[in-house]
Amino acid sequence: MDLAKIGATEKGGVCRLALTQLDKEARDLIVRWATELGCTVRIDKIGNIVARRPGTNPELSPVMTGSHIDTQPTGGKFDGNYGVLAGLEVLRTLNDHGLRTIAPVEVVVWTSEEGSRFVPVMMGSGVASGAFSLEYALSREDSDQISVEDALKSIGYQGCVEPSYSPKAYFEAHIEQGPVLETAACTVGVVTGALGQRWYNVKVQGQEAHAGPTPMNLRRDALLVAADLVKGVNQIATGSSTNARGTVGCMSVFPNSRNVIPGQVAMTVDLRADSAELLDLLDTQFRKLCSECELPVEVEQVVHFAPQPFDSFLVDSVRRKSADLGYPSMDLLSGAGHDAVYLASVAPTAMIFVPCEGGISHNEIENASPKDLEAGANVLLQMIIEAAAVDDA
Amino acid sequence: MDLAKIGATEKGGVCRLALTQLDKEARDLIVRWATELGCTVRIDKIGNIVARRPGTNPELSPVMTGSHIDTQPTGGKFDGNYGVLAGLEVLRTLNDHGLRTIAPVEVVVWTSEEGSRFVPVMMGSGVASGAFSLEYALSREDSDQISVEDALKSIGYQGCVEPSYSPKAYFEAHIEQGPVLETAACTVGVVTGALGQRWYNVKVQGQEAHAGPTPMNLRRDALLVAADLVKGVNQIATGSSTNARGTVGCMSVFPNSRNVIPGQVAMTVDLRADSAELLDLLDTQFRKLCSECELPVEVEQVVHFAPQPFDSFLVDSVRRKSADLGYPSMDLLSGAGHDAVYLASVAPTAMIFVPCEGGISHNEIENASPKDLEAGANVLLQMIIEAAAVDDA
Known part of the structure; x- marks a missing residue:
């Protein structure tokens, strides 16, 4: 004290x-x-x-x-x-x-x-x-x-x-x-x-557009894809092992305007696991998730600690x-x-x-x-x- | 020019x-x-x-x-x-x-x-x-x-x-x-x-916690719920009519730190429709979505233009x-x-x-x-x- x-x-x-x-x-x-x-x-x-x-x-x-x-x-x-x-x-x-x-x-x-x-x-x-x-x-x-x-x-x-x-x-x-x-x-x-850790910077590239005049089927909404990634990261970790973690801690939306469809989202992903094999598996699943998105997703690994x-x-x-x-x-x-x-x-x-x-x-x-x-x-x-x-x- | x-x-x-x-x-x-x-x-x-x-x-x-x-x-x-x-x-x-x-x-x-x-x-x-x-x-x-x-x-x-x-x-x-x-x-x-418009401010209240030591099943991740809302708002509009729109344009995450599970997310929702009945239906579906989330969600309507x-x-x-x-x-x-x-x-x-x-x-x-x-x-x-x-x- x-x-x-x-x-x-x-x-x-x-x-x-x-x-x-x-x-x-x-x-x-x-x-x-x-x-x-x-x-x-x-x-x-x-x-x-x-x-x-x-x-x-x-x-x-x-x-x-x-x-x-x-x-x-x-x-x-x-x-x-x-x-x-x-x-x-x-x-x-x-x-x-x-x-x-x-x-x-x-x-x-x-x-x-x-x-x-x-x-x-x-x-x-x-x-x-x-x-x-x-x-x-x-x-x-x-x-x-x-x-x-x-x-x-x-x-x-x-x-x-x-x-x-x-x-x-x-x-x-x-x-x-x-x-x-x-x-x-x-x-x-x-x-x-x-736990071992892999940290990533992730960028989703969409197209900003006016929220009113742009019909739902003609949108390239970066936040919608980012939401899929948030859920996907959670599911990858939840479904793997009690000793796996998956977290999106930071997210920033561009242009972050109430009536503009987000054109870009930057986010961080933090994956952790108790074995190198499991951590590699999480990494593979996460990269697959990103590659299957409907918009281009850039993934950069910025930290890697082995278990x-x-x-x-x-x-x-x-x-x-x-x-x-x-x-x-x-x-x-x-x-x-x-x-x-x-x-x-x-x-x-x-x-x-x-x-x-x-x-x-x-x-x-x-x-x-x-x-x-x-x-x-x-x-x-x-x-x-x-x-x-x-x-x- | x-x-x-x-x-x-x-x-x-x-x-x-x-x-x-x-x-x-x-x-x-x-x-x-x-x-x-x-x-x-x-x-x-x-x-x-x-x-x-x-x-x-x-x-x-x-x-x-x-x-x-x-x-x-x-x-x-x-x-x-x-x-x-x-x-x-x-x-x-x-x-x-x-x-x-x-x-x-x-x-x-x-x-x-x-x-x-x-x-x-x-x-x-x-x-x-x-x-x-x-x-x-x-x-x-x-x-x-x-x-x-x-x-x-x-x-x-x-x-x-x-x-x-x-x-x-x-x-x-x-x-x-x-x-x-x-x-x-x-x-x-x-x-x-x-189109008529209804705009909302939305707040998801979770519990910030360290991304490493907190197992997936003990989390109260506000961003995970916010991701559900982003997808839900899109689905409500997409599933209703070609003359409906649903957009999350702004999102801010607190504390927005790479290795901290988000404790709070503030976001905006913009719903539009070509008839008062459809706009009311979107509003009802959106509020139901918020009330069924696993974390408390505050919804405040800030703008209402009739069609x-x-x-x-x-x-x-x-x-x-x-x-x-x-x-x-x-x-x-x-x-x-x-x-x-x-x-x-x-x-x-x-x-x-x-x-x-x-x-x-x-x-x-x-x-x-x-x-x-x-x-x-x-x-x-x-x-x-x-x-x-x-x-x-």
């Missing part, structure tokens, strides 16, 4: 875009809390913050946990922030109990996860896992042509450490951002992996720890991207989901109960104790 | 919004041409310009013809302008042949037909026919809060004549603004009346004159609103349509052939000669 004061909105949410002055204030607070817990803090060249609690064997790779503290423009208090604060709470608990771990434990704040100000999304973890280069990330610009590098420098968070990571294990606690756990009355989501399974041993461990602690849990897939999805390509990775109210997130009314947040942190604590191993010496 | 230079756009169209400096320049040109033809010109309180060629019996009501010279922001050279210039050409031809008519002949420029700057549309003819009051019209404001009255004064076109009209007959020549005549290879459209048949004697006369002159003609309905539709409530009225290229209008590429435009003017000449009666004395 203290962190959520920085960038707090009237409706109870948070607006704290990446690498702004508010992001700096929030980063300063995390660094202060970590330092007070006895951690050393380092900043890498893309601005990721790593707070380290030493292990008894400094030669070992660290066990890492964390998430992000940038938000959507009308974001909530919990998305990302919970994962960072749960990590700090684990360190505090280890301190309170005087537990020393053999491997070091690190809590990380990844730079610019949301993509609201800079794209690509998940920038800090993307560089950390080698998904794209540091130079590429630093040169990205916001809508005011301010580069990531300039923004990092202006808030004093471009460090000199190389952004290269290969932890022993990576964990991330996060609100679910969907309604599944709440609907099933489960406290912990055992995340078996992340990413998490480490099966660690996933099973989350399942067992939840049961040991008495929390009802269920397996689910992450439909959204997370820093953990990138980390999974360089380290054994698992995520712990907790319910959020009504499944609502990326919204100022985003909410989660203290009880559920505590449960997720307790599972995280047990995962870290297991992975970093308590030194009984 | 000279008139089209005033407000000419790079793409060959015209941008000459009502009551702007460009409208003033165009009005000045029309007044000059009318004066050169020997007309007296009067301006009424809503800025309608009336050029009068006297008849031999000054007691008789005039025969009127005309249209408008304001355009859409990306409008063409012909919409409206053709009707005014065809009227002046008729006067020129009467002069050239030394013909005197018994009734006066008046050519009128109606103020602000397009509705691009001020609403309601067809303002000058709306006041002239008593559809709404002068005071109401004068107090309308554009998006910069400039009132019609102030705009009229600033270009010097608020006259002192009462805007009250009851001509012996009213004719209006106009491009079709649709593809029917071109498709049927007809030169003259015999307009039997105008307006034109004068059957005059319509038949247009048919016969076209045949006499050897022009292939066909009956059709005006799908769009025109000043003539208002005039039809106060005087026997007919319209003469000529083809426009590709049926395209409200567009900078709007075009019509000199041959077709001449044909329409010739029919108009014969109609005016018949109605105003040549004085052989």
Whole structure:
């Protein structure tokens, strides 16, 4: 709640875009809390913050946990922030109990996860896992042509450490951002992996014409074809698998005049699936749908993330720890991207989901109960104790 | 072509919004041409310009013809302008042949037909026919809060004549603004009346949610319901009659983000039909469609024009004159609103349509052939000669 004061909105949410002055204030607070817990803090060249609690064997790779503290423009208090604060709470608990771990434990704040100000999304973890280069990330610009590098420098968070990571294990606690756990009355989501994603820009080309004098049979109505695509995308996903998603999120109509038949529609399509085969099938069906329309439809794929399974041993461990602690849990897939999805390509990775109210997130009314947040942190604590191993010496 | 230079756009169209400096320049040109033809010109309180060629019996009501010279922001050279210039050409031809008519002949420029700057549309003819009051019209404001009255004064076109009209007959020549005549290879459209119109604002209320974590079966996707409505509106009109129209012209999606399931969609619906019974049926079917949606749908009717048949004697006369002159003609309905539709409530009225290229209008590429435009003017000449009666004395 203290962190959520920085960038707090009237409706109870948070607006704290990446690498702004508010992001700096929030980063300063995390660094202060970590330092007070006895951690050393380092900043890498893309601005990721790593707070380290030493292990008894400094030669070992660290066990890492964390998430992000940038938000959507009308974001909530919990998305990302919970994962960072749960990590700090684990360190505090280890301190309170005087537990020393053999491997070091690190809590990380990844730079610019949301993509609201800079794209690509998940920038800090993307560089950390080698998904794209540091130079590429630093040169990205916001809508005011301010580069990531300039923004990092202006808030004093471009460090000199190389952004290269290969932890022993990576964990991330996060609100679910969907309604599944709440609907099933489960406290912990055992995340078996992340859906793959294909994003497209789609354009339907018709002919604008006056809505009155143009008979129905002589029309080339771009919105009518776009409506077929909206329904088709939904049907492709609904008919394929419970682990498929199909969404049209953006649509713009030209000329968008009450008495003019739309001549052009631009829209986005977002397809997701839990296996590469299913994602390819959705892609094929979607492209077939577009090619069979009565008007020309242009399709451009703009994003492709392969499905990413998490480490099966660690996933099973989350399942067992939840049961040991008495929390009802269920397996689910992450439909959204997370820093953990990138980390999974360089380290054994698992995520712990907790319910959020009504499944609502990326919204100022985003909410989660203290009880559920505590449960997720307790599972995280047990995962870290297991992975970093308590030194009984 | 000279008139089209005033407000000419790079793409060959015209941008000459009502009551702007460009409208003033165009009005000045029309007044000059009318004066050169020997007309007296009067301006009424809503800025309608009336050029009068006297008849031999000054007691008789005039025969009127005309249209408008304001355009859409990306409008063409012909919409409206053709009707005014065809009227002046008729006067020129009467002069050239030394013909005197018994009734006066008046050519009128109606103020602000397009509705691009001020609403309601067809303002000058709306006041002239008593559809709404002068005071109401004068107090309308554009998006910069400039009132019609102030705009009229600033270009010097608020006259002192009462805007009250009851001509012996009213004719209006106009491009079709649709593809029917071109498709049927007809030169003259015999307009039997105008479709009635009902316009609606529609809002679909869903629940925005993250496109990844939200399974298909737990969604409340406003755009999916909106797509059903787009298809339904089309089907209602297509299935009813060749004289029915159903169009969704505007759509805006909230929050309009690529990876967020749309929580709200606002859209417009435009229904048209040639009889009050059919228009009521479309309305009933449309409201039933909305009430059966899986999400709440708000429907607000914002415009209602009853279908307006034109004068059957005059319509038949247009048919016969076209045949006499050897022009292939066909009956059709005006799908769009025109000043003539208002005039039809106060005087026997007919319209003469000529083809426009590709049926395209409200567009900078709007075009019509000199041959077709001449044909329409010739029919108009014969109609005016018949109605105003040549004085052989």
